[in-house]
Amino acid sequence: MRFKGIYTPVITPFHEDGSIDWDAYAEIIDNQIKHGIEGIIIGGTTGEVYALTVEERIEQLKFAKDRIKGQAEFMAGVNDLSAATIYTMAQAARDIGADSMLVGAPPYSIPTEAELANHVLRVDKIANLPIMLYNYPGRMGVMMGEEFLSRVAQSSNICGIKESSGDINRLHMFVRHFPQIELCTGADDQVLEFMAWGATSWVSAAGNIFPKECRRLVEVCSVEGNFDKGRRLMKAFLPLMHTLEQGGKFIQCVKYGAQLQGLPSGAGPRPPLLPLKKELKREMDEIIRNVRISVNAILEEKE
Template sequence: MKLKGIYTPVLTSFKEDGTIDYPAWEKVLDKQINAGVHGIVVGGSTGEFYAMSKAERLEQFKFANDYIAGRVPWIAGINDVIATEVYSFAKSAKELGASGMLVAAPPYSLPSEEELAQHIIRIDEAADLAIILYNYPGRTGVEMGTEFLELVADRKNVVAIKESSGDVNRIHELALKYPQVSLCAGAEDQVLEFFAWGAQSWVCACANIFPEACVSFYQTCVEEKDFVKGQKYMATFMPVMEFLEQSGKFVQCVKYGAQLQGLTTGPVRLPMLEMSDEMKAQVKEVVTKASIELAALANE
């Protein structure tokens, strides 16, 4: 597959008792598809995979595949602390209909770059399915650096890298040295820089709140090459993106922002806690302001 467009790492709707609220989640999926996103990521950190059992994660994959029913591709987040479980998730993702897999380093174990490359190769051998690498050293503790990329970048199933380090120099390095691996925007507050350096996709948590606007932003920059208007989009998104990246309440902000857009998202799962009323007011303020400005941009 080629990773191109807006891929939303969708939130997971929960009931008050903590179980997955599938009727509400259907509306989450429909909103994304109806807004024109190019694909959906199921089982990412925005979806709180880390707080789910293996059985729940596999059930969610199966439900997503059946409900999406080919309307858009879906990507399986297969990450886990236990490496052997990742290989099992990879095999299941293919069996359950995923178009690809989003793969980060296993957290806490801190593998070397060679060890991490061998991990990716085992995943590839387990599933023979498209792999989107996910470089997020802030979460995993290790970098998908040069030694790692030299070992995996030429594998046919390694199709893209979601770069979430926050280091703008990585954008330049990936675009110039590893053109065989499609560059995917992964840092919400650097999306314009990614697009300027040729990124063809954005795994876009912000699309849980503003799916239509994220698609328009992508079309403006990638398809129309209009970076003047793209800068206007970025300026409008920035307060929301900064809140998501810097508040320390990423999932809570995404879920509350989606609630403000009429979706039922339910609570977050432990160890996360709900936001304070003060923070909710701040999120509401930035989301409301961005909604008004994005609507005006769409009419330009």
């Protein structure tokens, strides 16, 4: 298996004036390393990549490379509205020394499956790095279907897929027809289902809040095979997962959740997003407190 464990798409903390808080960013990365997270994704949706300039994104990759120092896998998200920018980011990821890349479809253009495959294979050729595909039709407008997968699976660099479609039937398709492409949990509220079908990794937005606990959930299911305990843990996590995936304030909730854990998540998101209102903050306060208590109570039980 190429991808194992937790891959956290880390948040980007900003100062009040909207600039990146690099000291806080260093602490965010260090916290992931401290808790033994297997992979750190720089340039993911959770990091507000859509709100950053290309120059800022490349600076983030350089900063992360120097900060991570091989203590976790360094995965570069290279996605963008513009294919040309994606190719630039892929070259930057290669030159800076990323270990792997997260590659999705350019939003808004709505390519055919053949066009999307051609695009991904071009990214592959530029960087020649292991690739985790990113299937998220809700944000990118297209599904990575069987025609696309058949074309890109011919490259040995296409190692896995972050499946964020929400369609459980896709798990059956991968197991039956594309076993060479590793399944990675892309929706925080479907971790247990993915692990039951053999996934060994999870791109976890919740890893920004509960890195140690999320890592243990993967270990309990995919390493220990203890799905009874896994179900109990997942049930305890579900209020948080539901709020992140279904609440409509994904970035804000992840950042506020990290703040509640004592991390410097910054002044808030960049526009067009607005900070959380007091009502949702109070709801998150209760959710985080209850999840922390219930999850850790299960993890501290004697076997």
